[in-house]
Amino acid sequence: xxxxxxxxxxxxxxxxxxxxxxxxxxxxxxxxxxxxxxxxxxxxxxxxxxxxxxxxxxxxxxxxxxxxxxxxxxxxxxxxxxxxxxxxxxxxxxxxxxxxxxxxxxxxxxxxxxxxxxxxxxxxxxxxxxxxxxxxxxxxxxxxxxxxxxxxxxxxxxxxxxxxxxxxxxxxxxxxxxxxxxxxxxxxxxxxxxxxxxxxxxxxxxxxxxxxxxxxxxxxxxxxxxxxxxxxxxxxxxxxxxxxxxxxxxxxxxxxxxxxxxxxxxxxxxxxxxxxxxxxxxxxxxxxxxxxxxxxxxxxxxxxxxxxxxxxxxxxxxxxxxxxxxxxxxxxxxxxxxxxxxxxxxxxxxxxxxxxxxxxxxxxxxxxxxxxxxxxxxxxxxxxxxxxxxxxxxxxxxxxxxxxxxxxxxxxxxxxxxxxxxxxxxxxxxxxxxxxxxxxxxxxxxxxxxxxxxxxxxxxxxxxxxxxxxxxxxxxxxxxxxxxxxxxxxxxxxxxxxxxxxxxxxxxxxxxxxxxxxxxxxxxxxxxxxxxxxxxxxxxxxxxxxxxxxxxxxxxxxxxxxxxxxxxxxxxxxxxxxxxxxxxxxx
Numbered sequence: 001x002x003x004x005x006x007x008x009x010x011x012x013x014x015x016x017x018x019x020x021x022x023x024x025x026x027x028x029x030x031x032x033x034x035x036x037x038x039x040x041x042x043x044x045x046x047x048x049x050x051x052x053x054x055x056x057x058x059x060x061x062x063x064x065x066x067x068x069x070x071x072x073x074x075x076x077x078x079x080x081x082x083x084x085x086x087x088x089x090x091x092x093x094x095x096x097x098x099x100x101x102x103x104x105x106x107x108x109x110x111x112x113x114x115x116x117x118x119x120x121x122x123x124x125x126x127x128x129x130x131x132x133x134x135x136x137x138x139x140x141x142x143x144x145x146x147x148x149x150x151x152x153x154x155x156x157x158x159x160x161x162x163x164x165x166x167x168x169x170x171x172x173x174x175x176x177x178x179x180x181x182x183x184x185x186x187x188x189x190x191x192x193x194x195x196x197x198x199x200x201x202x203x204x205x206x207x208x209x210x211x212x213x214x215x216x217x218x219x220x221x222x223x224x225x226x227x228x229x230x231x232x233x234x235x236x237x238x239x240x241x242x243x244x245x246x247x248x249x250x251x252x253x254x255x256x257x258x259x260x261x262x263x264x265x266x267x268x269x270x271x272x273x274x275x276x277x278x279x280x281x282x283x284x285x286x287x288x289x290x291x292x293x294x295x296x297x298x299x300x301x302x303x304x305x306x307x308x309x310x311x312x313x314x315x316x317x318x319x320x321x322x323x324x325x326x327x328x329x330x331x332x333x334x335x336x337x338x339x340x341x342x343x344x345x346x347x348x349x350x351x352x353x354x355x356x357x358x359x360x361x362x363x364x365x366x367x368x369x370x371x372x373x374x375x376x377x378x379x380x381x382x383x384x385x386x387x388x389x390x391x392x393x394x395x396x397x398x399x400x401x402x403x404x405x406x407x408x409x410x411x412x413x414x415x416x417x418x419x420x421x422x423x424x425x426x427x428x429x430x431x432x433x434x435x436x437x438x439x440x441x442x443x444x445x446x447x448x449x450x451x452x453x454x455x456x457x458x459x460x461x462x463x464x465x466x467x468x469x470x471x472x473x474x475x476x477x478x479x480x481x482x483x484x485x486x487x488x489x490x491x492x493x494x495x496x497x498x499x500x501x502x503x504x505x506x507x508x509x510x511x512x513x514x515x516x517x518x519x520x521x522x523x524x525x526x527x528x529x530x531x532x533x534x535x536x537x538x539x540x541x542x543x544x545x546x547x548x549x550x551x552x553x554x555x556x557x558x559x560x561x562x563x564x565x566x567x568x569x570x571x572x573x574x575x576x577x578x579x580x581x582x583x584x585x586x587x
Contacts, residue, residue: 039379041454041466043431048465049113055090055101056460057128062219063093064204064227065150065179067393068260070457071131071514074444075143077121078162081554081567082108083444083518085455087463088129088147093206103129103147108446122163125154131440131514135185137194138241139487143519146196148180153198157241172243178230179204182262184510186273187486188250189293190539193237194486194509197252197275199259200230214400221393224280224314229256232277251294258282263511265320265329266493267302268350271537273491276304278315278333303352304331304344313339317441317513321375322504323384324419329506334370334388334513337397337404341365341373341388341411345419361386361413364423368408369393372441372513376452380473380524382501383415389456389513391437407435410456432466444518448570450475450552452522469572474525474551476534480507481558484540488519489559491539496523498531525551 056066071088078084085106092098102124106114118124123145131148138144142158155171156164168174179201185194202224212222234252235243247253252275261278268274272289279285283305287295299305307313314336320329328346335342340362344352356362365388372389379385390408397404412428413421425433432454440457447453451468458464476496480489488507495504505521525531528551535545538559546563549555556565 038427039468039470040429041432042429042469043464044112044467045463045465047112049115050085050106050463050465051116052087052089052104052463054457054460054463055092055098057090057093057096058460059093059096061093061209062221063206063209064202064222065128065130066090067221067459068181068201069130069439069459069514071129071148071182072440072442072455072457072463073132073134073145073516074442074455074518075134075145075516076518077105077143077158078107079142080108080110082110082448083446084108085114085465086132086134086145086516087457088132088514090128091126100126102126103132112447117162120162122165123156125166127151127154130180131182132516133183133185133196133509134516134519135194135490135509136487137185137196137237139193139482141487143488146183146185146198148183148198148514150179151177153178153180153183167241171241173235181260182510182514184262184264184508185488185490186264186275186509187491187539188234188273188275188289189236190272190485190491192482192484192486192540193239194488194490195237196235196243197262197510198233198235199262199277200232201260201280202227202258203230214394214396220396224258229258229282231256232259232262246293249293251296252287254285254297257285260316261318261333261511261513263318263320263331264491264506264508265331266506267320267329267346269328271539271541273539276318276320276331278318279312280314280316281312283312284315284333298350302350303354304333304342307339307342308354308357313342315342316369316371317373317389319374319511320506320508321384323375323386323415325383325502327502327504332373332375332386334365334373337367337369337392337401339366341370355419359419359421360423361421364411364413367403368411369404370411371439372456372515374441374443374512374517376443376517377475377522377524378412378452378468378471379414380451380471380475380522381415381526382498382503382524383417385415386413386421387411387441387443387454389436389438389441391439391459393459405435407437409433409435410438410441429466431464436464437461440513440515442512442515442517445477445520445522447572448554448567449572450477450522450569473527474529476523476525476531476549476551477554478521478523478534479519479554479556480536481556481564482538482540483559484542485538485559489536489538490519493537494521495535495537496531497533497535498525498528501526501528520554
């Protein structure tokens with residue numbers, strides 16, 4: 001608290017200056033920011049063949065884990081350059097039998113449809129699954145899966161032939177009984193091998209379940225204050241398919257947190273990945289990478305541990321991105337109802353300032369309960385926008401809080417530039433804006449047309465796949481292939497320059513909530529038809545640069561070699577007549 005108080009006047013001064021600048025000078029500049037065409041997120045779930053219902057195991061006892069899942073991910077598991085889909089699932093509680101449910105893997109058929117290949121791929125493993133992370137931990141060119149769970153989490157090795165093997169035991173990850181939530185792959189020591197960070201929530205068991213109530217008589221879901229927290233774990237990749245836990249050795253262990261979301265970012269721009277934990281009713285943690293295999297926790301001094309009034313909020317999902325082209329990654333964290341979204345602007349000096357209270361982002365999210373969230377440029381204008389997946393945990397919340405609902409619409413905030421956002425949820429389609437009990441959210445370009453599509457899950461319900469249609473701005477997609485660095489290029493920073501516009505993105509695993517977006521980077525270029533230069537700063541320290549790259553294609557940059565391949569975008573589905581589309585894309 002003392003550290004917060006001492007930094008408060010300085011942060012208020014910076015805040016007031018930015019606020020006055022935005023009010024007086026920015027409106028004229030914002031008006032020059034090009035208006036977007038009518039963009040529509042169309043629900044194509046049924047036509048695409050995705051038939052998934054989340055099993056949260058609920059049967060009336062209101063066990064805490066029932067409220068949390070499910071996670072989702074995009075993975076190109078067969079290396080055909082078309083993103084496939086992973087949907088994590090729960091299972092029935094002991095003593096309450098029912099149909100066996102497992103996670104689902106859907107193969108992208110390149111024509112707008114997906115095929116369930118779970119059994120064939122060897123992924124039909126029952127577990128109370130929650131989150132998922134994608135990364136090529138053994139650098140064999142095929143992306144692997146780590147699935148978090150209540151109880152034992154699982155590592156699935158991609159065999160390169162369309163199948164996976166459960167290698168949890170030989171990898172040294174077996175034997176833990178935890179409430180694991182989000183996870184991410186990160187090469188924290190930059191040795192070229194992906195390490196693993198796993199978030200843990202609270203210490204909960206059926207035997208230790210507590211009685212909580214909203215109305216004084218009927219049981220409700222307990223808040224996390226009722227249970228002890230648990231530390232996240234850090235696993236170092238030894239090579240040869242094995243990991244060792246280095247949580248204590250790396251000084252990654254703090255008094256137990258209650259972590260739901262995590263993000264990897266280089267918040268001080270030193271070229272080393274740092275780790276952010278979004279905690280539920282506990283201070284958020286920001287671990288600074290010390291370059292020697294250890295971390296130093298900086299959440300309080302960086303200004304992201306608490307709200308402005310010094311209260312630890314109920315952090316759920318998290319993401320990092322350079323939304324204002326400052327060259328520094330800022331942070332969003334979703335929180336519980338009546339707490340609003342956190343929008344922490346990176347001041348570039350080790351400090352963050354929460355801009356949400358003075359922004360439409362804050363006002364619009366005040367009473368909603370956010371989970372999945374991310375920065376992404378949905379209209380390809382070159383300015384990262386924000387998506388938030390919303391949904392409460394208590395289905396009878398309306399009885400005690402009239403302003404709060406169980407099913408809630410998501411939030412889509414368009415970036416207007418100059419730090420301003422405008423909510424556009426209601427203008428991008430009724431299906432997208434409809435209330436949902438949403439949890440995870442991820443993005444990918446499922447049809448290789450240069451526009452980012454959205455995958456969203458709901459608790460105890462269906463999944464949603466939204467196809468992004470009507471984008472007229474140009475874009476350029478970048479895939480990375482590491483050699484000295486890890487094969488996926490996770491941790492690499494990519495800078496794109498087009499005229500006077502400069503953008504940057506770090507390729508990262510994890511983020512959002514229990515989720516994983518695709519391992520390719522999409523850069524919106526607005527009305528510009530090319531990028532003047534693309535620079536890749538690899539985790540190994542290698543820098544590669546390519547110049548004069550036309551928009552409308554996906555390029556691959558290989559470490560030490562530059563651009564090694566390029567593929568023009570596919571023909572958009574929306575360019576086909578509706579009648580023909582129904583026969584071709586969704587047959």
